[in-house]
Amino acid sequence: MSDRKCVGCGQFKDKDKLIKITKENVSGDIIINGGNKIFGRSAYLCYNNSCIEAAFKKNKIAKALKTSLPEDLKGKLIDEF
Numbered sequence: 001m002s003d004r005k006c007v008g009c010g011q012f013k014d015k016d017k018l019i020k021i022t023k024e025n026v027s028g029d030i031i032i033n034g035g036n037k038i039f040g041r042s043a044y045l046c047y048n049n050s051c052i053e054a055a056f057k058k059n060k061i062a063k064a065l066k067t068s069l070p071e072d073l074k075g076k077l078i079d080e081f
Contacts, residue, residue, distance in 0.1 A: 004044040006061040008051025018044040019081055021073075023065040030070060032077065041065050045064050 003012040022031045025040040043064035045051050055061050056074050 006046045006055075007064050008045050008053075008055040011046070013046065015044065017047070018065055019047060019067065019077065020044055021061060021077075023067050028067070030065070030067075030073060032073075032080070035056075041067075045077070049078060049081075052077050052081070056061045 002015050004015045004018055005012050006018060020033050020035050020042055021044070022038050022040045022042040023029070024031055024034075024038055031038055031040075036044075041064070043061050044059075045055055052074065061073075062069050
C-alpha cells in the first residue's frame with residue numbers, strides 16, 4: 001500500500017499525488033518533494049492551497065516532522081504548487 005495521509009485534509013491518497021516534505025535524518029534540512037532515496041521523517045500534502053493553508057494554520061507539518069519549520073516554507077509551497 002503506497003497511500004499516504006495528507007496532513008492538511010486527512011485524506012489518504014497515492015503518494016505520487018501528494019507533495020512530500022521531508023526532514024532529512026543526517027542534516028536536519030527540510031526538503032520538498034525529494035526522491036525516495038532521502039531518509040528521514042516525512043509529511044504529505046495535497047497539491048492545493050486549502051490543504052497547505054490548513055496544515056500551517058494548526059502547525060500540523062511541524063508536528064508531523066517533529067521540528068520547527070523555516071519561515072519561508074509556506075511561501076515556497078504556495079508559489080510552487
